[in-house]
Amino acid sequence: MAATARKGAVRPGDEWIKELDVEAFGKEIRELGQKLRTGQGEADVYHLEKILNWNWMFTLIGICTMYWSPNLLTIVCLSSGLYSRWVMIGHHVCHGGYDDTEAASQGYSRWVFAVGSLLRRAIDWFDWMLPEAWNLEHGRLHHYSLNEDNDPDLVQRNVQYLRELDIPLVFKYAVVGFFAMTWKWTYYSSNTYNQLLLANRLKELNSLDEQMTELKREKEKLLEEKKQYAAMTVFNFVLYGSPSWWSTQRFLFQVMLPFFLYRFFVLPLPLLLFMGKTEFCNAVINLCIADVLTNMHSFLTVVPNHVGEDVYYFDSHVEANSDVFYLRQVIGSVDFSAGNDYIDFFHGFLNYQVEHHLWPSLTMRSYQKAHPLVKEICKKHGVPFIQENVFVRLRKTIDVMVGRKSMILFDDNLLTLNLHKNG
Numbered sequence: 001m002a003a004t005a006r007k008g009a010v011r012p013g014d015e016w017i018k019e020l021d022v023e024a025f026g027k028e029i030r031e032l033g034q035k036l037r038t039g040q041g042e043a044d045v046y047h048l049e050k051i052l053n054w055n056w057m058f059t060l061i062g063i064c065t066m067y068w069s070p071n072l073l074t075i076v077c078l079s080s081g082l083y084s085r086w087v088m089i090g091h092h093v094c095h096g097g098y099d100d101t102e103a104a105s106q107g108y109s110r111w112v113f114a115v116g117s118l119l120r121r122a123i124d125w126f127d128w129m130l131p132e133a134w135n136l137e138h139g140r141l142h143h144y145s146l147n148e149d150n151d152p153d154l155v156q157r158n159v160q161y162l163r164e165l166d167i168p169l170v171f172k173y174a175v176v177g178f179f180a181m182t183w184k185w186t187y188y189s190s191n192t193y194n195q196l197l198l199a200n201r202l203k204e205l206n207s208l209d210e211q212m213t214e215l216k217r218e219k220e221k222l223l224e225e226k227k228q229y230a231a232m233t234v235f236n237f238v239l240y241g242s243p244s245w246w247s248t249q250r251f252l253f254q255v256m257l258p259f260f261l262y263r264f265f266v267l268p269l270p271l272l273l274f275m276g277k278t279e280f281c282n283a284v285i286n287l288c289i290a291d292v293l294t295n296m297h298s299f300l301t302v303v304p305n306h307v308g309e310d311v312y313y314f315d316s317h318v319e320a321n322s323d324v325f326y327l328r329q330v331i332g333s334v335d336f337s338a339g340n341d342y343i344d345f346f347h348g349f350l351n352y353q354v355e356h357h358l359w360p361s362l363t364m365r366s367y368q369k370a371h372p373l374v375k376e377i378c379k380k381h382g383v384p385f386i387q388e389n390v391f392v393r394l395r396k397t398i399d400v401m402v403g404r405k406s407m408i409l410f411d412d413n414l415l416t417l418n419l420h421k422n423g
Contacts, residue, residue: 010414016382017414025381026323032373033359036366037100044363045103047341048089051364054345055084066286067271067279078290082127083297087348088364090114090125094135096361110135118258126262128189130255133196141195143360144320147306147313147332147407152195155307156400156407158231163403172402180299181292185256187233193255194232194246198222201245263287298348304393305353306333309405310386316412324415329357330378331410335387338371347390354385 010018059081065074089108092098096110107113107124114124114131121131137152145151156163162172179186205219222245229236229243237248268283312331318324336351337343344351344364352367355374362370378385399405 011408011411014411014414016384017411019382020415021381022323022327022415025377025383026326028377029326029358029374030321032370032377036359036362036370040101040363040366042102044098044365045101047365048098048103048108048363050341051084051088051345055081055089058084062290063267066268066283067275068286069282070285070289074286075290075293078287079294079297082290083294083348084345085125086127087298087301087350088345090127090131092349092364094131095139097363099361101363122262126259128184128256128259129192130189130196133192133255136199137192137195139360143357145317146328146357147311148317149315150317152191152230153306154313155303155397156313159401162401169402173398176398176401181295183299184295185234187231189255190234190236190251191232193251194229194243197245197247198226198243263291300390300394301336301348301350304334304390304397305350307400307407308334308393308396309399309407310396312408312410314410326358327383330354330383330385333357334393335371335385336390336393338368344368351390
């Protein structure tokens with residue numbers, strides 16, 4: 001990074017950067033993370049079991065009543081069961097949050113949970129996304145390149161086409177609404193799998209002789225092609241073509257169809273065999289409406305995590321777990337309302353997004369404990385800590401998506417000058 005500041009005055013609101021002792025900030029965050037990790041144990045396993053029980057309660061009520069005529073109870077329970085299995089259980093287990101607890105011996109380990117086979121996926125976490133693809137796209141690329149160009153979930157960049165589209169705002173809102181109701185299968189399933197296929201292809205090339213000119217050229221070509229497919233939706237390969245590493249056949253048969261057939265045919269099939277066509281149709285309708293609801297619920301609590309006119313994005317990369325890395329996790333993330341397990345369950349424990357990005361492999365209970373302590377550290381060092389109602393954050397997210405507002409580009413040079421000054 002250059003040691004000279006960018007031309008022009010400091011952006012209003014960025015003055016805190018010049019005063020920040022980032023090394024002292026990083027030291028306190030690092031020490032807190034170590035303290036939280038060593039404090040995990042039996043209470044965290046008990047808390048996980050509590051969340052698992054709630055998940056099973058919603059799931060079983062939904063399944064046992066899905067033959068009823070479409071109704072709110074069944075739809076909410078089916079939706080909440082699928083939602084909580086992903087954002088709370090699958091999410092934190094696949095990050096390794098319970099690897100060092102007794103829960104790991106029960107299958108709640110990143111090395112076992114939902115990976116390795118279709119059976120394991122069906123037992124542990126059956127959803128529109130392939131767990132192995134999600135682990136790479138979310139657990140590695142998103143978390144360790146947060147709000148950078150290499151972040152596959154950088155919302156402002158991924159919807160640039162919509163932001164720049166010269167159409168009335170009402171139609172832009174309609175597009176956002178459509179994706180909110182469908183985003184897990186129209187965006188997340190394909191985007192995560194796209195990153196997995198690209199990573200596998202690059203791994204193949206890296207295993208060969210890198211001195212071969214043609215291999216170097218192919219890698220450069222792939223990385224350049226990647227920029228054209230920053231966000232891979234189902235509409236890309238249906239309407240606009242797909243990158244060279246993409247396989248629609250593998251995507252359909254490995255990712256989409258197994259869950260689709262199970263969720264909307266195999267699961268309600270016993271009703272057709274033992275009760276009748278009406279009950280089967282009721283179940284399918286309930287399952288379809290629940291899928292729309294769980295898409296909307298997860299869109300509400302997932303997408304606004306790192307978006308808004310008050311959230312920073314970055315045009316450079318930093319070393320993982322460095323002082324600046326910790327800073328970026330705070331100013332590139334947003335917390336929602338918090339306080340108890342009921343509030344946190346509704347938010348999928350994604351209301352602790354700042355804490356989760358600081359230390360991705362902690363338990364849900366640890367994030368609850370960390371929340372007031374992280375806020376205190378940020379206040380002490382003058383680092384902006386954003387916590388707002390999730391619906392307020394949704395509005396700010398949509399403002400960015402339709403082009404009414406933009407995120408803040410972090411000025412690395414202000415921090416560089418500050419490091420020189422403190423050094």
